[in-house]
Amino acid sequence: MTADLLRREEALARVLSHVAVLGAEDVPTGSAVGRVLAADALAAVDLPPFVSSAMDGFAVRAEDTPGTLVIVERIAAGLPSSRGLSRGEAxxxxxxxxxxxxxxxxxxxxxxxxxxxxxxxxxxxxxxxNVRPRGGDVRAGVAVVPRGTRIAAAQVGALAAAGIAGVACTRRPRVAVLSTGTELRRPGETLGPGQVYEANAVMLAAAVAAANAVVEQLPAVADNENAHRAALERALSADVVVTSGGVSVGPHDLVRRVAGELGVEEVFWGVSVKPGKPVSFGVRGRTLVFGLPGNPVSSLVGCELFVRPALLALQGAAEPGPVYEPGRLAVAVRRNPRRDELLRARRTIRDSGVFLEPITGQESHMIARTAGTDALVLAPSGTGELPAGAAVRYLPLA
Structure with a gap:
């Protein structure tokens, strides 16, 4: 498998090459947070729609100053004056x-x-x-927010101020999330010998929901071909399928084979990244199918690197990501000679910038330690170490 591993960038490019942007629907402006615009949103009016005051004070003719002026009227917001201003007046x-x-x-x-x-x-x-000209912010008919923008609070405010009651947004992708493994039990149930609590599906559901997907979390299935087949057939009616577990080479790893029997064409299996090497990606028609590893940290990393960008690309996002931010290492890190590593770390803000301290215990099963982190630091493959203070890129986790 090692010789066939794809570089992280190539794997993402292959994923995005299979994305077809979903259709559009009208959404009220106030309900559009998190949605991606399918078309430019054009201002309905000039903004501001009239010449307005930038301050509390007195409207005057500049040529009358300095001097003493008679106050002839007082203008409140929303209540224009009854007449114009003449010489010597305020x-x-x-x-x-x-x-x-x-x-x-x-x-x-x-x-x-x-x-x-x-x-x-x-x-x-x-x-x-202290006079704001009409249309000084934006003119009627000009784009307030361009197509491909993911709408946040600032965009909602701008759209509403420009008189836009509703916008065309790309449909939210429907995502089916499925965990596999005979050992899995729901949190709260009594664990038997060899059993663990199922955490991946709820974690992945939360992650894809943050990318504005509509999530269906399917019940976990045992390592049984018939159970896999029934669950995957149901899942494949969605726009995106995300599974966890069962994608490696063990005798109970059934996901890839059963998916293939159901018509999923595998695009790749295996990426040169740690954690998350045995990630798979395939398609059936327009449905994207991601097979993430069963170790929870590997599953989380695979979701951030490949699933989340695919979901945003399906929505037509101009920059689907992943968007790395700059920072510096707080401590030295030894590089992996064969694979890029994503190290869980804590961010600290200093006067000189963001510093990142990887936690101890980077094993891919240690999801509890991940709760105390807020970044994935990208340590590119290579020899030697990255010294403390080295410039790096990272993905925010919070």
Missing amino acids: MGIATGGVVPEGADAVVPIEYVVEHDNKVETSEPVVRGA
């Missing part, structure tokens, strides 16, 4: 209020002296000061 105005015709500047309230319904300015005011 109007009180709130932030966001409509600047009246004739005014070309706003003097902040703290820079004036108000008395007897008059306002006195002691310094000349520059034309355009």
